[in-house]
Each structure stands twice: as C-alpha cells, then as structure tokens.
Amino acid sequence: MTGSEPVPARVDTSRPHPARVYDWWLGGKDNYPVDEELAQKILAVDDTVLRGARANRRFMHRAVRTVAEAGIRQFLDIGTGIPTEPNLHQVAQGVAAESKVVYADNDPIVLRHAEALLHGTAEGSTDYVHADVRDVDVLLGRAGESLDFGRPVALSLVALTHYLGADADGDDVYGLLEMYVAALAPGSHLILSQVTPDLSPAAIEKAANHFRHSGTPFFPRSLPEFSRFFDGLDLLGPGIIPVYGWRPEAVDVAAQAEGIVPVYAGVARKP
Numbered sequence: 319m320t321g322s323e324p325v326p327a328r329v330d331t332s333r334p335h336p337a338r339v340y341d342w343w344l345g346g347k348d349n350y351p352v353d354e355e356l357a358q359k360i361l362a363v364d365d366t367v368l369r370g371a372r373a374n375r376r377f378m379h380r381a382v383r384t385v386a387e388a389g390i391r392q393f394l395d396i397g398t399g400i401p402t403e404p405n406l407h408q409v410a411q412g413v414a415a416e417s418k419v420v421y422a423d424n425d426p427i428v429l430r431h432a433e434a435l436l437h438g439t440a441e442g443s444t445d446y447v448h449a450d451v452r453d454v455d456v457l458l459g460r461a462g463e464s465l466d467f468g469r470p471v472a473l474s475l476v477a478l479t480h481y482l483g484a485d486a487d488g489d490d491v492y493g494l495l496e497m498y499v500a501a502l503a504p505g506s507h508l509i510l511s512q513v514t515p516d517l518s519p520a521a522i523e524k525a526a527n528h529f530r531h532s533g534t535p536f537f538p539r540s541l542p543e544f545s546r547f548f549d550g551l552d553l554l555g556p557g558i559i560p561v562y563g564w565r566p567e568a569v570d571v572a573a574q575a576e577g578i579v580p581v582y583a584g585v586a587r588k589p
Contacts, residue, residue, distance in 0.1 A: 332420035363524035386413035397478035551586035
C-alpha cells in the first residue's frame with residue numbers, strides 16, 4: 319500500500335456502510351446483517367437498485383476504457399468499494415499495461431481486501447490509500463506517492479457523490495470536487511455517476527429516507543445539480559445521460575429492457 323497507512327478503527331457492524339450495502343446488491347459476501355437489512359429495505363421500495371449497481375459497474379468499465387484509449391495512463395478511484403472483478407486497474411491495464419492506478423476508500427473492510435486490488439501488470443502499478451474523500455490533502459498527498467499530478471489523471475468517483483451533501487448539510491460537495499479538479503493537470507478526466515430523483519421520484523425518496531434513518535446521508539440530485547459538477551470542463555459525448563446510455567455496449571442495450579436506472583453518468587476533460 320501507499321506509504322505508511324494508518325491502522326483503521328475496528329469495523330463498525332452496528333450501522334450499515336454504503337460500500338457493504340453496495341456489495342450485497344452486487345451479490346458479494348463482504349457485508350454484515352445490518353448492511354443486508356438496509357439493502358433489502360431499499361430494494362423493497364426501489365426495485366431499480368440491483369440493476370443500478372450492475373449498470374454503474376459497467377459504466378465504470380466503459381468510461382475507464384474510453385479515457386485509457388484516449389491516452390490517459392494514471393487513474394485515481396475514490397470510493398473504491400469492495401473489490402468486484404474486473405476492477406478498474408484490470409480495465410485500464412488491459413488497454414495499456416503501464417497504467418498506474420491508486421484506489422482510495424475509508425471502509426476498513428476495503429482496506430482488508432486491498433491486496434486483491436494490488437495485483438496489476440509488471441509494467442504498471444496499483445496502490446491503495448485508506449482515506450476519506452473529505453480529507454483532500456491527505457488523500458492527494460498519499461496518492462501522489464504513486465501518481466504524477468503534473469501529468470493527466472483520470473479521477474473516478476462512481477456512485478459516490480450522492481453520499482455527500484451540499485453546504486446546508488455540513489458538507490460542500492461542489493467545493494470538494496473543485497479542490498480535486500484543481501489538483502489535476504490539463505488533459506485530466508473526471509468520471510462521475512450519481513443517483514437522481516428525476517427518473518423515479520417516489521421510489522428514490524423512499525430509498526433516501528431508509529438511508530437517512532440508518533445514519534447514512536443520501537442526496538439524490540437532479541440533472542442541473544449533477545451537471546454542476548462538470549462546470550468548467552469539456553464533456554465527452556454523449557454528455558450527461560442516464561447511465562445505460564453512456565456509450566452503451568450490447569449488454570447495456572439489452573439491460574434497458576429490464577427497466578429504468580435512475581442514475582446519471584458523465585465523463586469530462588479538463589481543458
């Protein structure tokens with residue numbers, strides 16, 4: 319792992335964690351009864367979550383492949399979650415073996431699984447930083463031990479921003495993203511996806527209430543609110559679009575028959 323990682327606190331199994339809830343939706347085994355309970359409650363009111371989790375993973379694969387084919391050789395993935403193959407480094411290094419990847423997450427369970435994320439190509443590198451997305455200086459400082467921020471980097475925050483609030487909620491998610499983007503060299507890319515109430519408002523509100531009652535902040539965003547993350551950046555085609563439609567492959571086209579996924583996705587380049 320990068321540098322000297324802090325010893326994480328003992329895993330808190332008294333309250334759900336988004337990474338572990340997401341793991342349950344993806345069919346993983348690295349979750350606890352409290353995570354499964356919340357995952358099932360949300361599934362009961364929002365039947366889009368399982369296909370949404372799968373669609374998000376496929377979007378990440380397509381977006382990473384797109385920017386790697388455009389020449390990006392450095393990747394910072396924040397909110398990594400519990401490893402689910404193929405992982406980001408496998409996609410990036412499948413395009414260019416010399417790619418360097420740093421993963422970052424704040425869940426001690428992800429730290430336990432970090433070794434699964436570190437088996438990349440001999441030509442490239444993979445590292446893991448145990449840090450919270452809100453600790454910008456700490457996270458970028460440790461990531462900078464592996465990445466050269468003087469050169470373009472692809473910054474990936476897939477299915478993360480809906481857990482971060484705006485000013486009135488104690489967080490400033492827009493200011494946070496601005497700090498990360500400011501640290502990136504011209505030619506870098508931002509990869510984002512975010513739950514929206516636009517496509518399934520009643521179900522998303524019920525899901526959001528379950529998250530909040532469990533102690534997990536949750537902030538679905540409208541198209542204008544999500545679009546704001548890309549201010550000052552050049553969006554890649556087809557722009558901001560429901561996640562199924564972002565440069566879909568055959569599996570994504572087929573999956574659309576299952577129903578909507580209330581998630582927006584976008585990729586943009588820093589000029």
